[in-house]
Amino acid sequence: MIFTVTFNPSLDYVVSVEDFQLGRTNRTVSEEIVPGGKGINVSTMLTHLGIESTALGFTAGFTGEEIIREVERIGVKAEFIRLTEGNSRINLKLQSVDGTEINGCGPVIKEEQVMALMDRLNVLDEGDILVLAGSIPASMPDSIYRDIMKRLDGRGVKTVVDATRDLLVKVLEYRPFLVKPNKDELEEIFGVKCRTREEILHYARKLKEMGAENVLVSMGAAGAILAAADGNVYDAKAPKGRLVNTVGSGDSMVAGFLTGWLREKKYEAAFYMGVAAGSASAFSKHLAAREDVEELYWWLVKGDE
DSSP, X not given: OEEEEESSOEEEEEEEETTOXXXXXXXXXXXXXXXXXXXXXXXXXXXXXTOOEEEEEEEEHXXXXXXXXXXXXXXXXXXXXXXXXXXXXXXXXXXXXXXXXXXXXXXXXXXXXXXXXXXXXXXXXXTOEEEEESOOOTTSOTTHHHHHHHHHTTSOOEEEEEOOHHHHHTTGGGOOSEEOOBHHHHHHHHTOOOOSHHXXXXXXXXXXXXXXXXXXXXXXXXXXXXXXXXXXXXXXOOOOOOOOOOTTHHHHHHHHHHHHHHHHOOXXXXXXXXXXXXXXXXXXXXXXXXXHHHHHHHHHHHHTO
């Protein structure tokens, strides 16, 4: 079973406004509300690709109840810990204003509630996969990813970490199965500026030396590079298409990678499925449909022949 953790999920209020003007009353031309958070996005994309998962994390108040309803409607098993105070955050996404966003801060998570999540993770065992993705609320210790992986060490659980800087670096000693920094995050970790694919690969390999089994670096329109556990390097440029929405494309890449790995147990297949899923979501209004991912996957595979 795949488990995803979203520490600070949200309801994303996604709106389009024509001719947006500051200091004026603006009216939407389209709007919708969807559950947000990197772990939830991974679970959603896995569902689209026919893979079951369980979404874990914290929810609070009426917004938290709506997050749970929407996640379950998508087809994901929701086992969030319900907080007794506050509300899960609402994020405003202005799609028509250069991707402008206003993100809420979310509820306070207390130590006993963190321990409740730790207890829930005790059920994970050999063969399970745990995805830790995204930022953490200010009320939580910045060692939480490391604490979780320390707790699971030696159980045979494969871990996937998609996080920034210290959250990522601190877990490497526990040999995560996959880490997925984007190019900017890779540069931030090492304090460098990568101008070539060879430089990106060099620092991806450094993350492997520090403990990661597989390092998948996403590069937007430039594609992705995988420094794989089998010693091989897989490199692909992104398929051509019209960019519609980049939100969730990195999470889709993680879900695609896991889907390819579970299907074939080959890093090449996992890599191409990851690139296909990430690209298909970038070309879609929301997270991509399975048929769109499969089409791009076979395009990538045939292009490598």
